[in-house]
Amino acid sequence: MSNNDIKFIHWFRSASPYIRVHKGKTFVIHMDDSVIGSDNFTGLVHDLALLNSLEIRLVLVFSTRHSIESRLNDHADVSHYHNGIRITDSETMEVIKDAAGKLRVEIEAALSVGLGNTPMLNAKVIISSGNYVRAKPMGVVDGVDYLYTGTVRSIETETINKQLDANEIVLIPPLGYSITGDVFNLQATALTRDVATKLGADKIIYLSSVDGISDQSGKLIKEMIVTEAEKYLLENKIPDAAEQQLLSHAVYACKKGIDRVHVINSSLDGGLIQELFSRDGVGTMISSTSFDELRQATVDDISGILELIVPLEKSGVLVERSREKLELEIENFTVMLRDDVIIGCGALYLYEKEMTAEVACLVIHGDYKNSGRGEQIYSVLEQRARENSIDSIFVLTTQAEHWFRELGFDEISVDELPVEKKELYNFKRNSKIFIKKLN
Ligand SMILES: CC(C)(COP(=O)(O)OP(=O)(O)OC[C@H]1O[C@@H](n2cnc3c(N)ncnc32)[C@H](O)[C@@H]1OP(=O)(O)O)[C@@H](O)C(=O)NCCC(=O)NCCS
Known part of the structure; x- marks a missing residue:
């Protein structure tokens, strides 16, 4: 070609x-x-x-x-x-x-x-x-x-x-x-x-x-x-x-x-x-x-989210998510739109029993990076966690360690993850785990 x-x-x-x-x-x-x-x-x-x-x-x-x-x-x-x-x-x-x-x-x-x-x-x-x-x-x-x-x-x-x-x-x-x-x-x-x-x-x-x-x-x-x-x-x-x-x-x-x-x-x-x-x-x-609109995602946003995250999944930055999984979990997602096109997203998964939550799939399109948008989406997710009386937020990342550190996250070990999450931890991927206490 x-x-x-x-x-x-x-x-x-x-x-x-x-x-x-x-x-x-x-x-x-x-x-x-x-x-x-x-x-x-x-x-x-x-x-x-x-x-x-x-x-x-x-x-x-x-x-x-x-x-x-x-x-x-x-x-x-x-x-x-x-x-x-x-x-x-x-x-x-x-x-x-x-x-x-x-x-x-x-x-x-x-x-x-x-x-x-x-x-x-x-x-x-x-x-x-x-x-x-x-x-x-x-x-x-x-x-x-x-x-x-x-x-x-x-x-x-x-x-x-x-x-x-x-x-x-x-x-x-x-x-x-x-x-x-x-x-x-x-x-x-x-x-x-x-x-x-x-x-x-x-x-x-x-x-x-x-x-x-x-x-x-x-x-x-x-x-x-x-x-x-x-x-x-x-x-x-x-x-x-x-x-x-x-x-x-x-x-x-x-x-x-x-x-x-x-x-x-x-x-x-x-x-x-x-x-x-x-x-x-x-x-x-x-x-x-x-220019940017920030809101809770709906099923109509799935194609737009996939367009944004698939290249990062292919390059190994993010864990792969199927369309079906995304459909099931769509209410966890927040999307950022410009001119009705999705330019960023992020998800929050609650572990209510452990009073903790995971931030995942936080992505800003390459054209819009480094202008505070990632932090804007993160704040919405953190706010949602607080509204649910969550004590801490954790994240698994391979590429954005310092970005999360600057937001007040500290590294923890796999053993400190909620049991359900620990069982799914992919040792081959070897993501680093960070946590932020909210109180
Ligand atoms: C991480 C990410 C969401 C940040 O979004 P963003 O809108 O570019 O970030 P912000 O504008 O809020 O912050 C910009 C600052 O963070 C720094 N930064 C951005 N990405 C970074 C990274 N991966 N590691 C360390 N620092 C990073 C920038 O250099 C900038 O710092 P400066 O202000 O001192 O110049 C974005 O880079 C991204 O989509 N990364 C790929 C997906 C990913 O790794 N997600 C995290 C795991 S879920």
């Missing part, structure tokens, strides 16, 4: 938890129109078709800003903005309608390609679009009349959900219709946020013209919790106006219940796939809660 084959298999396996996690989830994706027709457009469309075939529910909102700018420039017309928002007069509105119609057709055409030797072969992507967005005029703000620039009034979530249930991609232009029959120009990034919050989507992905959110030194911020993001905005620490705006949409969305908002550059080939299917994304991820 060549190195490339091995790399491919490794990559495919590492992506598999994400395939499971994303299935059936709703993602609202904002597509910056500068990418439409660019060199990267075909690749991006293939990636969207791939997500659709993995049964991810996709809503695609596209912007018209770049098309409008170039059309207005062609006619030597000038765009008028106030606070970064376009003031749409009736002539500009006509240009916007034209641009939106053309872009919509281009996206639909690209998603309809069924050529062989591409991910689009037999993909049969069905796109649905319509008058899903009701809008109202933005009105007069700071004495400035925004004319045909509007804001969202309501969204036909029921209809959109029906299309998504049928595995159709819902395509939404940045236009909204009013009960008076007027058409309003909507800011696509804000519309994306509103569609996502009204739908109760799982993620927003801004495929934008920026790489992500960068700090004052120009360094890309890879991850932010919503409270941090808010602080950055309040303290004016995001110099770029477009990034500032995206971040404030992200903060709003997270506060309204969207778990994750991603900002990535639409011109990065494969960026969407890398962001969604690898541990290290390519842009900025803003998260509504702290």
Whole structure:
């Protein structure tokens, strides 16, 4: 097997938890129109078709800003903005309608390609679009009349959900219709946020013209919790106006219940796939809660736990556990998740008669080691032992002696183990045994 084959298999396996996690989830994706027709457009469309075939529910909102700018420039017309928002007069509105119609057709055409030797072969992507967005005029703000620039009034979530249930991609232009029959120009990034919050989507992905959110030194911020993001905005620490705006949409969305908002550059080939299917994304991820979740394991976590522990069992660091054994003992396990993927686990086995408990199968995925997570899981296990009036915790380890010593464990002999455990002790494995008194 060549190195490339091995790399491919490794990559495919590492992506598999994400395939499971994303299935059936709703993602609202904002597509910056500068990418439409660019060199990267075909690749991006293939990636969207791939997500659709993995049964991810996709809503695609596209912007018209770049098309409008170039059309207005062609006619030597000038765009008028106030606070970064376009003031749409009736002539500009006509240009916007034209641009939106053309872009919509281009996206639909690209998603309809069924050529062989591409991910689009037999993909049969069905796109649905319509008058899903009701809008109202933005009105007069700071004495400035925004004319045909509007804001969202309501969204036909029921209809959109029906299309998504049928595995159709819902395509939404940045236009909204009013009960008076007027058409309003909507800011696509804000519309994306509103569609996502009204739908109760799982993620927003801004495929934008920026790489992500960068700090004052120009360094890309890879991850932010919503409270941090808010602080950055309040303290004016995001110099770029477009990034500032995206971040404030992200903060709003997270506060309204969207778990994750991603900002990535639409011109990065494969960026969407890398962001969604690898541990290290390519842009900025803003998260509504702290990234790691710690909870009691359930049977649904068994596959994830096995993925984490099997490599360590194979290398002899951990004792082998069958799926059946894991199923029987699952309530002893605590799992740590990031983005719904298990990145750590640990188990506590009580020996109530002897008032002691064993910590076992404490593992942190290699990418997340040395950042206090192991200790976090251990504390939960210790807490559980205390709640059960346990006097001491012991552990059998071949590789983590010093780690447990630093947590206050001391070495003991096999004879000091509870009888039941002593009978099972594997002398060939020769694990060291450590104990920590809790009182
Ligand atoms: C042991 C383990 C759970 C620690 O998790 P972790 O999240 O990396 O650890 P923490 O971040 O809480 O602690 C990091 C500190 O412990 C040290 N450390 C990590 N693993 C260690 C080990 N095996 N032996 C000694 N010290 C270790 C680190 O160097 C770091 O020290 P520093 O802060 O002085 O740099 C993890 O290394 C692991 O999964 N090991 C393989 C499975 C295993 O042996 N489990 C124990 C038996 S059940």
